[in-house]
Amino acid sequence: AQKITQTQPGMFVQEKEAVTLDCTYDTSDPSYGLFWYKQPSSGEMIFLIYQGSYDQQNATEGRYSLNFQKARKSANLVISASQLGDSAMYFCAMREPYSGGSNYKLTFGKGTLLTVNP
Amino acid sequence: DVKVTQSSRYLVKRTGEKVFLECVQDMDHENMFWYRQDPGLGLRLIYFSYDVKMKEKGDIPEGYSVSREKKERFSLILESASTNQTSMYLCASRWGHLNTEAFFGQGTRLTVV
Numbered sequence: 001a002q003k004i005t006q007t008q009p010g011m012f013v014q015e016k017e018a019v020t021l022d023c024t025y026d027t028s029d030p031s032y033g034l035f036w037y038k039q040p041s042s043g044e045m046i047f048l049i050y051q052g053s054y055d056q057q058n059a060t061e062g063r064y065s066l067n068f069q070k071a072r073k074s075a076n077l078v079i080s081a082s083q084l085g086d087s088a089m090y091f092c093a094m095r096e097p098y099s100g101g102s103n104y105k106l107t108f109g110k111g112t113l114l115t116v117n118p
Numbered sequence: 119d120v121k122v123t124q125s126s127r128y129l130v131k132r133t134g135e136k137v138f139l140e141c142v143q144d145m146d147h148e149n150m151f152w153y154r155q156d157p158g159l160g161l162r163l164i165y166f167s168y169d170v171k172m173k174e175k176g177d178i179p180e181g182y183s184v185s186r187e188k189k190e191r192f193s194l195i196l197e198s199a200s201t202n203q204t205s206m207y208l209c210a211s212r213w214g215h216l217n218t219e220a221f222f223g224q225g226t227r228l229t230v231v
Contacts, residue, residue, distance in 0.1 A: 009158070033217055045208065045222035052217050091160060093220075103168040105176065106151060106210070106220055110160035 003027065004094050004109035011114050013082045020067070021077040021112045023092030033095040034075040036066065039111075040088040048090075051075055079114075087116045120145045124209050124223035131230050137196040139226050141209030147221075148214040150192035152176075152184065155206040155225075167192055168214065199230045 005024045013019040025034065036048040051059045051066045059066040067076040079086055092109045125140035141150065149168050153161040153176075163176030165184040173184050181203060185193045192211070196203055206227050210220040 006160075035219055043206075043225050045210075047219040047221075050217055050219060093161075098166075098168075098174060103174075104149065104214070105163065105166055105174070106149075106212070107163060107177075108153070108161035110158065 003096075003107045004092050006092055006109035006112050008112045009110075011112055013079075013114065013116055015084060015116055015118050016081055018078060018080045019082055019114065021079070021090050021092075021114065023075045023077065023109060025073050025075060025092075025094050027073075027094065027096050029097050031097065034066070034068070035093040035095070035106075036064070036075075036077045037091045037093060037108075038086075038088045039091065040085075045091075049077070082116045084116050084118060087114060089113050120211075120221045122209060122211050122221050122223040124207075124226050126226050127224060129226060129228045131196075131199050131228065133200060133230055135196075135199045135230075137199045137228070137230075139194040139196075139207055139209075139228070141192045141194070141211075141223055142190055143192075143211040143221070144190065145211070145213075145221070146189065147211035148189075149212045149220075150186065151210040151220065152182075152192065152194045153208045153210065154178070155208055161208060164194065199228075201230050204228060204230045 032053045034051045038046045049061045065078045089111045122143045151166040152164045167173045167186045183195045209223040212220040
C-alpha cells in the first residue's frame, strides 16, 4: 500500500498567487515526521520544511507552510506568492520507525510537478 | 556544508555487468539511503542503512545489494545489470535524530544497454 500519496501529478499557478500541493500519508505509528522537498530541473533535492507528528503548530519556513491535519493524515504544502523559480517537482516524504525500533526509514511520494506561469 | 557525493554523474554499462555505485558523506550521518527515481514513480527506496554493516531492504531491493563497511560510505551493487535498471539513482544521508532532514547527492544517471 502507498505510504505517501500525492494525487496531483501536475499543477499550474499564476505568478504571485498561492498554491497548495496535497499529500496524504498512512502510518499506524504515533511517532513520525513529514518532509517536503523541491527538485528543480537541475535535479538537486532541496529540503523545504518539516513537521513532526507531535508538533502542536503547523510548520512555516518563509513562503512555505505546512497545513498539517493529523486526523485526516494530510500534510499539504502551501506556497504563498509563487515565483517563476518555484517551478519544479515537489516531493512529500515520511520518516517512520522501521520494525518498531528506533531506526527510521524515509519514504517518498510520486511527486507533483508545479509550473508557475508569468 | 553537508556534502553527499556520488562517484559518477553518468554511467553506461552493459547487460550482465556488475555495477558499483558509490556514495560518500562527510557529516558522520548514521542513516544512509539508496533510491531510484523514475518518471511518474517518484523516489523508491531500494536499501537503507542505520549503522556500519547494518542494512535493511527497502521497497524494491530485488536485483540490488549494498555494502556499508565504513560509516561515511554506502555502496549500491547491481549484481548483474539489466535494462530495467536504467534509472536515476539518488543517495541520501541523515543523522539519526528524529527531526533532521536527509541530504542528497547529485544523482547518478545509469543506462544499461
